[in-house]
Amino acid sequence: MQLNIKRRVLNSTPFSNTNLHPIIQNIYAGRGITSPEQIKRKAGELLPVSSLKGIDDAMPLLHDALIHQQHITIVGDFDADGATSTALMMLGLRKLGFNNVSYKVPNRFDYGYGLSPELARDIITQGTDLIITVDNGISCLAGVSLVKEAGIKVIVTDHHLAGRELPNADAIINPNQPGCEFQSKNLAGVGVAFYLLLGLRAYLRDQQWFENSQIAPPNLAEFIDLVALGTVADVVKLDENNRILVHQGLARIKSGLCRPGIRAMLAMSNKDLHKVKSSDFGFVIGPRLNAAGRLDDMSFGIRCLLTDDYGQALKMAEDLNDLNNERKDIEQGMRLEAESVVAKLKVLDGKIPNGISVYKPDWHQGVIGIVAGRLKEKYYRPTIAFAKGETKTDDAGVSVTELKGSARSIPGIHIRDVLDEVNTRFPGLILKFGGHAMAAGLSIQEQNYQAFNDAFDSVLLTHLSEDVLTQVMLTDGELPAECFNTEFSLQLDLAGPWGQGFPEPTFDGQFEVINQRLVGAKHLKLVLCNAAGQLFDAIHFNADLEVWPNQSARQVHIVYQLDINEFRGNTNLQLLVRDIVPAD
Template structure:
C-alpha cells in the first residue's frame, strides 16, 4: 500500500533546555516530553515502587515462602518478554537467598498460553507450593483455581489488560488493574517483575534478612539488561519510565556489564556491544529469543539468558540463531501464501476490506503473529492469522476436523483497540470466541475452525463500524526536512544519544526530494542507492523493496522518507540513509 507522508506540525519547545540542539529539542517536544525532568534518565527518576498496587501482598507471601523454604515455581510465557521476565525472577530470587525455585514455560503447541490447569498439574508434580506467574496470569482463572484447590498459593505478575473481573489469585501485581495508581501503564511483564523484586528486597532489608542469612544485599541494577531487552522486544510504549529502564539497561550493556547470554546474542547478531541501541533489542536479539518459543521450547532461550559461562552461552545463541533462520523461512513461505490468498480474493487498494482474517490448515502456529504483523504493515488493516491449535492436524487420514480449535494472532492499526473489539464480538456473539486476551495493538484468540467464516464476517463488520476511512490510510510521520549540513556522522550520533527511541517514542524520520545517482539490487530484494541533495552525495538502502518497481531507470529523482544512520565497513564510517518510503518523481 502506498503510504502518505505527513510532516509533524512544529510545537512549542521553550519548556525544554535551551542547551539542547534545536532539532533535538523539537523532536522531544513533538513526542510529548513535558520537561527536562523527563530527560534525566536515571534510576532516581523511576516511578515509585510503592505506587504499584499488589506489591505488599505479593511480598508478604513470597517472604513467608523464603522463610520456610517453600518450593517456588515461576510460570513464564513463550515470548521474549516472558523469557526475560522468567530469567529475571530466577536470578533475582537466587540473589535474594532462595534455593528452592525453578521455572516452567508452557510449550505453545502442547499447552497454549499462561497458567493453564495442565501447567498447574506439572508444577504440582514437581512439588510446587507457591506459583508466581510472569507476563501472564491475569486471565488464567481455571489454572489459578486448580492451583488453589491443590493447596498452592498464586501470585500473578502481569501487564496485560484485565477483563471485567480479576482472577482469584492470592496477590495480583499489574499496573493495568483498575485501582492501581502506578503512573506508567506501559510496563512490560519484565518491568513488573523488576518492580516486584525491588519491593521484595526492601522488605527483606527491613526484616534484617540479609544479615540473618549472611548474604550480601544484591544490587538489582544488574538485572536491567534483561529489563531493557524484554521491554523493547515486547513493543510496549517507551513512556518516560520505560525510557529510563531501557536507557539504564543499554548503559550497562555498552559498558560491558551484561550476562553471557546477552553478550552471546549480541555477537551472533553481529552487533557492536559498545554501540548497541534500543532497536537492536527489537530487530536482532528479541527475534532470536522468540524463535525458541515459536518453533521449539522457550526454556532454551531462558537458559541462554541464565547461562553463567560465555562459551556455553555462545553455543545456545548459535542454536537460537539457527531457529531464527528457520522461523524466517517458514514466515516467508506463509506470507507469500497469505498474499496469494488475498490476491485470489481480488482485493486492490481501492476495495480492501476494513479488516483481514486468514486461516490455512497447514500454517505454522509459531509465526502467525509475525505474518499478521506483515499483513497489517503491507495493507494497513487490522489483521488476524489463524493456524490449527493441534500441531498434528490434519489427522493421519488427511481429514481436518472442523470441530477442532484454531488459534489466531491479531495485529491492529492506530485507532482500533483490538482487544476491545474482540471483547465486543464476544459480548454480542458469546458462542464464537473460546478465549481471548491482549492489548490495544496485539491480541490472541481461539475459535473453532467451523466458526472461522462467521468470525471473519463479524471481524470485518465491527472493524468497519469502529474505523473511519481516514484511519485506513497508511501514514508516515516525518520530522520534516534535514539540511545537508546536518546529514553528518556527528549529528547521526547525536540523534542516537538522544534516545532510546521505540514504540510511541519513534526514532526521528525525515523526508526530502533527492536526485538518484545510482540504483542496484543487493541480497535479492534490497535496493542500494546513491542519492544527492544540495550537491552532496549520500549512500542509502531500502530493505524489502518491490523488485517489480525498483530499480527504476526512468526515475531521476525520488521523494524519500529516511532515518539517519552510520554505516561502518572495514573500519570506515559513512552516513547512510535508512529508507522507510521511496516514491519516484
C-alpha cells in the same frame, strides 16, 4: 506517485537547553516533551514501587517462602518478554537468597498460553509451594483456581489488560488491573517482575533480613539488561519510566556488563556490544529469542539468558540463530499463501475486507503472529491469522477442532476491545481471548471460522473510518544541510532511547540519484545528492522490485533515518530509506 507524509506538529514549545541541538529540541517537542524532567534517565528517578497495587500483598508471602525455603515455581510465557521475565525472576530470587526456585514455560503447542489448566495439573502433580506468574496470569482464571484448590499459593505478575473477572490469586501485581494507581500503564511483563524484585529487596531490608543474615543487599541493576531487552522486544510504549529502564539497560550492555547470552546473540549478528541501540533489541536479539518459543521450546532461550558460561551461551545463540532462519523460511511460505487468500477475497467483492482473517490447516502456530503482522503492513487492515490447534471430544462425544489465532492491528483500532465486542455481540464464537491495543490472541472452533469472520468484519465496520484507513508516514520534516554528518547522527542516538510511542527521528526530502543498484537480491543501494551538493550512501531494504531499480528516476522523494556505517575501519553517514518514490 507521491508519499503520504505528514510532518509532526510540535505538541509543545521546545524547552530551552543549550546542550541540545535545536533540531533535537524540536524532535522532543513533536513527541510531547515539555520539560527536561521528561527525559530523565537516572535509575533513582523511576516511579516508586509502593504505588503498584498488590505489591504489599505479595511481600509476606515471599518473606515466608524465603524463611522456610519453600519451593517456588515461576510460570512464564513463550515470547521474548516472557523469557526475559522468567530469567530475571530466577536470577533475582536466587540473588535475594532463595535456593529452591524452578520455572515452567508452557509449550505453545501442548499447553497454550500461561497458567492453563493443563499446565496447572502438571505443576500440582510435580508439587510446589508458591507459583509466581510472569507476563501472564491476569486471564488464567481456571489455572489459578486449580492450583489454589490444591493448596498452592499464587502471585500473579502481569501487564496485560484485565478482563471483567480477576483470578483468585493471593496477590496480583499488574499496573493495568482496576484500582492500580501506578502512573505508567506501559510496563512490560519483565518491568513488572523487576518492580516485584525491587519491592522485595526493600521489604527484606526493612525486616533486617540482610543484616541478620550478614549479607549485603544485592544490586538488582545487574539484571536491568534483561529488563531493557524484554521491554523493547514486547513493543510496549516507551514512556518516561520505560525509557529510564531501557537507557539503564543499554548503558550496562555498552559497558560490557551484560548477561553472556545477550552478548552471544549480539555477537552472532555481528553487532558491536559497545554500540548497541534499542532497535537491536527489537530486530536482532528479540527475533532470535522468540524463534525458540515459536518453533521449539522457549526454555532453550531462557537457558541462554541464564547461563554464566559465555562458551555455552555462544553455542546456544548459534542454535537460536538457526531456529530464526528456519522461522524466516516458514514465514515466507505462509505469507505468500496468505497474500493469495487476500487477493482472492478482493476478486470476489472488489475491495479489501474491513478486517482480514486467514487460515490454512497446515500453517505453523508459532509463526501466525508474524504473518498477521506482515499482512497488516501490506494491506493496512486489522488482521488475524489462524492455525489448527487441538482436536478434542466434547461432552456429547462430538470431535471439535480448535483454531489458534494471532491478531495485529493498525493505529486507531484497539484489537482487544474489538474482540471483546465480538464476544459480547456474538456470544459463543470466541472460546477465549486476550491482549493489547495492537496485538491479541484468541481461540475459536474451526466450524465457527466463517461465522467469526463475518462477526469480526461487522464489528470493525462500526470502528473504521477513512481517516483510520489512511496510512500516513509521520516525519520530523526536512533536515538542514549542516546536520548531514556523523556527529549529529550520534547526537540523535544519544537523545533516545527510541521505540514504540517514542519513535526514532525520521526525515523526508528530495534528492538527486547519482547511482542505484540492487544488493542481496532485494535491497536497493543508492548514492544520493542533496540540494547542498553533499553526497551520501543510502540503503532501502526489501525494495519494491516492480519499481526499483528505476534508471529513469533522476530525482527521488524519500523518508529516511540517519545511520552510521562502518566498513573496514572507515566511518561514514548512511541514510536508511524507509520509503522512496520517483520525484521527476
